[in-house]
Amino acid sequence: MIVQSLVVGAMMLQGAPAAEPLAPTPIALIESQEDPAALLNLGVKLAEQGETEAARRAFEKVRSMRIDYTLETTDGRYVYPADLARDGLRMLDRGEFAQRRDKVATR
Numbered sequence: 001m002i003v004q005s006l007v008v009g010a011m012m013l014q015g016a017p018a019a020e021p022l023a024p025t026p027i028a029l030i031e032s033q034e035d036p037a038a039l040l041n042l043g044v045k046l047a048e049q050g051e052t053e054a055a056r057r058a059f060e061k062v063r064s065m066r067i068d069y070t071l072e073t074t075d076g077r078y079v080y081p082a083d084l085a086r087d088g089l090r091m092l093d094r095g096e097f098a099q100r101r102d103k104v105a106t107r
Contacts, residue, residue, distance in 0.1 A: 026054035036062045036081035037071050043088050047097035055097070059088040 024032075026046055033039050043058035062085035070078040091097055 026051050027057065030054065030058045030061060033058075033061075036065055036067055036085075040071075040081060040084050040088065043085075044097070047088070047092055048100060050098070052092055052097070056089065056092055059085040059092070063089070 026042075029042060030039065033042065039058045039062045043055045043062070046052075046058060047055035063082050065081065067081050070080055071084065072078055073084070
């Protein structure tokens with residue numbers, strides 16, 4: 001009886017196992033982000049994962065921002081973020097991100 005009490009007491013002191021922190025939803029990530037470069041990259045990543053509505057929202061947010069500077073692209077061009085966002089939206093409309101995902105899957 002005493003041993004059982006000690007075991008129960010020890011279990012109560014340990015408490016419940018810590019819950020895993022919830023991963024933020026794509027929309028929450030978009031809403032909390034104010035950096036256009038990060039939003040563009042997030043939009044591309046979401047689009048490649050098939051999250052087209054969230055990707056569209058990220059691109060639309062960048063397009064609506066008032067930004068007076070350019071970003072350097074991977075090919076060395078300097079482009080306004082709003083122009084890159086418009087390109088992302090066009091690619092979404094054409095289904096180009098889905099085609100990229102299919103090409104990677106067939107390799």
